[in-house]
Amino acid sequence: MKFSCFSMLPFLLVVLILSMIGATLAVSHGKFLHCLQFCSSNSSTISKVIYTQNNPFYSSVLNASIQNTRFTTPSTPKPLVIVAALQISHIQSTIFCSKKHGLQIRIRSGGHDFEGLSYVSEVPFVILDLLNFRAVKVDVKNEFAWVESGATLGELYYGIASKTTTLAFPAGVCHTVGVGGHFSGGGYGILMRKYGLAADHVMDAQLIDVNGRILDRKSMGKICFGPFVEAEETHLGLFSLGK
Ligand SMILES: Cc1cc2nc3c(=O)[nH]c(=O)nc-3n(C[C@H](O)[C@H](O)[C@H](O)COP(=O)(O)OP(=O)(O)OC[C@H]3O[C@@H](n4cnc5c(N)ncnc54)[C@H](O)[C@@H]3O)c2cc1C
Incomplete structure (x- = not known):
């Protein structure tokens, strides 16, 4: 050949x-x-x-x-x-x-x-x-929490429950789901009927935009969730159980 x-x-x-x-x-x-x-x-x-x-x-x-x-x-x-x-x-x-x-x-x-x-x-x-960004800081007195994007829902629930027995946050059932993807997609769970989605309780978020600027609710204004690349930390409103 x-x-x-x-x-x-x-x-x-x-x-x-x-x-x-x-x-x-x-x-x-x-x-x-x-x-x-x-x-x-x-x-x-x-x-x-x-x-x-x-x-x-x-x-x-x-x-x-x-x-x-x-x-x-x-x-x-x-x-x-x-x-x-x-x-x-x-x-x-x-x-x-x-x-x-x-x-x-x-x-x-x-x-x-x-x-x-x-x-x-x-x-x-x-x-x-973002697996290393997973801090959860709970402010019981003011009824809010800051959570980093790489934390899991389980870590968030544990963080809240270890500080208080009267406050909670409505989000998904599976404890290994990450906060970053869950909140940006809405986030439904067993408390949804009464309290709505996880995203409904997001009061503030620290975002890094495509130009590397760090933005938050104050710098962006209330209507702000546009073409952002990265949410690094989120400020959540907790609700009182029984309210
Ligand atoms: C076993 C299992 C159980 C589930 N249970 C529920 C439930 O009970 N309720 C419910 O509502 N959903 C549930 N989901 C769906 C889940 O909420 C979504 O798949 C969610 O997007 C996962 O988020 P993650 O951070 O774990 O995923 P990832 O795969 O890390 O991210 C999901 C998407 O979000 C983007 N993203 C992640 N973090 C950021 C960030 N910081 N900034 C910008 N973009 C980001 C990613 O690029 C990707 O597009 C479940 C999924 C699984 C696999």
Whole structure:
């Protein structure tokens, strides 16, 4: 069987195109990492929360909160980088650098998205993982709480119940669901009939917009939930049980 150079041409073209795509990805990925180090006020801190595909912990961090195992197969598109932010500046740097280098951001709080939208994409992407933002601060006297996006509903309920037996917050049933995705989608649970959705009780939220600005109710005004990229912390109105 004879092979001429011309009969191999389509194959070579495909290989060439594929390797060019691979090279472009590697370049934007490398530039993105460089940008993260450069933009971060403390580059040694941010390097501890960056997981590239070569990092031995990459798979465990990626799979840690994937709730739909249909999206854990080898053929599922994987993020080039996971940034498990520890500080607000890490979120701002990730937004800035991914925009600059043309990478999509997938934001993940509790990872319960039914379609895997917080950790799968068809285009080159990075995951901004908020699993380290999970503080819950309850102010019993003023009947409100601040909760960070990566906290679970269980952590929120526990935070409230450990401070008071007379206040509560209406949200979902499954305690592993993340606050970030749940509140932004409404959030229904067994107290819904009387108290409405979780989102109805959100009084304030700290948001980081596409330009990295930190906004809240005061700076945005009351009618404010427009094209924001990231909600990092949420201020909730608690209600008295029995009211
Ligand atoms: C087992 C199970 C039980 C459930 N029970 C209930 C229930 O009782 N009541 C109910 O109402 N719903 C329920 N849901 C649905 C659940 O509320 C939604 O899937 C919710 O979006 C999950 O939020 P998450 O943060 O865990 O998910 P994620 O996958 O992390 O996020 C979901 C979506 O929100 C986006 N997102 C997450 N955090 C942020 C953020 N900080 N800023 C901007 N975007 C963000 C993600 O990018 C993604 O698109 C349940 C889901 C599962 C899998």
